[in-house]
Amino acid sequence: EVQLVESGGGSVQPGGSLRLSCAASGFTFSDYWMHWVRQAPGKGLVWVSRIYSDGTNTIYADSVKGRFTISRDNAKNTLYLQMTSLRAEDTAVYYCARDSHYRQDHWGQGTLVTVSS
Amino acid sequence: QSALTQPASVSGSPGQSITISCTGTNSDIGNNYVSWYQQHPGRAPKLMIYDVSYRPSGVSNRFSGSKSANTASLTISGLQAEDEADYYCSAYTRINTWVFGGGTKLTVL
Numbered sequence: 439e440v441q442l443v444e445s446g447g448g449s450v451q452p453g454g455s456l457r458l459s460c461a462a463s464g465f466t467f468s469d470y471w472m473h474w475v476r477q478a479p480g481k482g483l484v485w486v487s488r489i490y491s492d493g494t495n496t497i498y499a500d501s502v503k504g505r506f507t508i509s510r511d512n513a514k515n516t517l518y519l520q521m522t523s524l525r526a527e528d529t530a531v532y533y534c535a536r537d538s539h540y541r542q543d544h545w546g547q548g549t550l551v552t553v554s555s
Numbered sequence: 556q557s558a559l560t561q562p563a564s565v566s567g568s569p570g571q572s573i574t575i576s577c578t579g580t581n582s583d584i585g586n587n588y589v590s591w592y593q594q595h596p597g598r599a600p601k602l603m604i605y606d607v608s609y610r611p612s613g614v615s616n617r618f619s620g621s622k623s624a625n626t627a628s629l630t631i632s633g634l635q636a637e638d639e640a641d642y643y644c645s646a647y648t649r650i651n652t653w654v655f656g657g658g659t660k661l662t663v664l
Contacts, residue, residue, distance in 0.1 A: 473653070475600075475655075482558070482643060482655060482656070482657045482658040483592070483594075483600065483643050483645075483655040483658070484558075484655060485645075485652065485653040485654065485655060488652075488653070497651055497652060499556070499652065500556070533599060533600070539588075539605075539606075540588040540647040540653075541588070541590040541602060541605040541606070541645075541647075542590070542592075542600075542602065542645070542653075543602050543605075543611065544602075545599040545600050545601070546599060547598075547599050548599060
């Protein structure tokens with residue numbers, strides 16, 4: 439069974455940093471692209487970033503480009519999202535999701551990030 | 556990248572059919588990698604339709620997808636109470652990013 443478990447969320451002040459993790463199991467992690475998708479409270483889904491299976495290529499939404507960095511450790515079956523220069527508008531539940539041919543076919547339960555002074 | 560356009564809400568009675576539209580551009584919907592997700596309150600999204608009209612294993616055949624020009628549609632037939640949820644369309648774009656719709660709240664009357 440595919441499982442994705444996010445962690446690392448919490449409260450942080452504007453301008454601060456946070457690193458999210460997503461532990462994967464139940465599939466060969468190193469074979470799949472992975473994504474981060476976020477959802478602000480009461481709002482819709484917003485795609486954040488994608489990373490290739492070998493980590494050699496990454497792409498970001500304009501809203502986080504230059505502030506967020508997606509990475510992965512295939513030896514640890516773990517996906518990361520390093521978030522810096524955080525803003526109030528980054529407050530959201532952050533989901534990691536597995537990519538299967540340009541669709542997100544499995545999702546974690548999410549981790550909440552709150553940016554507030 | 557602008558969000559895809561979905562109606563904010565739709566409703567139907569049990570047993571009826573409803574359709575949710577999702578309008579974009581040639582650069583996203585026109586790319587033919589359109590997916591639909593169901594999200595119940597407090598839960599993670601679940602993939603319901605991919606590549607415009609294909610159902611993942613385990614998804615009821617009451618769910619179907621289609622596309623005309625730059626508008627994709629999700630149809631749910633034989634509405635059931637458990638179908639009440641938020642539904643999101645998504646598309647893989649020609650600039651190798653993904654874009655979601657704003658979401659549609661389905662109410663089963």
